[in-house]
Amino acid sequence: MDDFEEIYATYRQDIFLFILKILNNQIEVAEELTQETFYQVFISLHRFKGNCKLKIWICQIAKNVCFKYFKKNPIHISIDDEIKKIEQSDVFVNTLDQIMLDKEMRQYVIECIRKLSKKYRDVLMYRIYFEMTFTEIGQCLSISEDSAKVIFHRGKDKLKSQLEKYV
Numbered sequence: 001m002d003d004f005e006e007i008y009a010t011y012r013q014d015i016f017l018f019i020l021k022i023l024n025n026q027i028e029v030a031e032e033l034t035q036e037t038f039y040q041v042f043i044s045l046h047r048f049k050g051n052c053k054l055k056i057w058i059c060q061i062a063k064n065v066c067f068k069y070f071k072k073n074p075i076h077i078s079i080d081d082e083i084k085k086i087e088q089s090d091v092f093v094n095t096l097d098q099i100m101l102d103k104e105m106r107q108y109v110i111e112c113i114r115k116l117s118k119k120y121r122d123v124l125m126y127r128i129y130f131e132m133t134f135t136e137i138g139q140c141l142s143i144s145e146d147s148a149k150v151i152f153h154r155g156k157d158k159l160k161s162q163l164e165k166y167v
Helices: 002-022 027-047 054-072 079-088 096-115 118-129 134-141 145-166
Strands: none
Touching (some): 002 027, 002 054, 002 118, 027 054, 054 096, 054 118, 054 134, 096 145, 134 145
């Protein structure tokens, strides 16, 4: 149990920030999914083989927890929530239309990434949302650094073609 507590204390903040990025700053949901991630880590810790860094293994679990959440909770855009944010904000805002378009686009990007094949999806998620190096991605996925780079660029091209359909 002490080992798990140490793991939680060491990686909780990083995993929370990783999930928060994926969820586009939905703090409450990110907190819940972080807890779910560490629950899954706790019950699966005996399966960790040490093929990659522990942090990367936990990120894989967090990514899967997020995808499971998106599957059960399709992304919806609330104009009322966005208006409240604008009213409470002291920051100059171009237009509500631009904010909604940006939010829709971010959500569409996440949906497009989710629909890619697993090899592209994983590399893109680790690179974009967790800002892992290609070396770390390679270790995590048991591929070479060069393969991670190639998969990333090919995945990015696939993502671009999907996004061109959007605009």
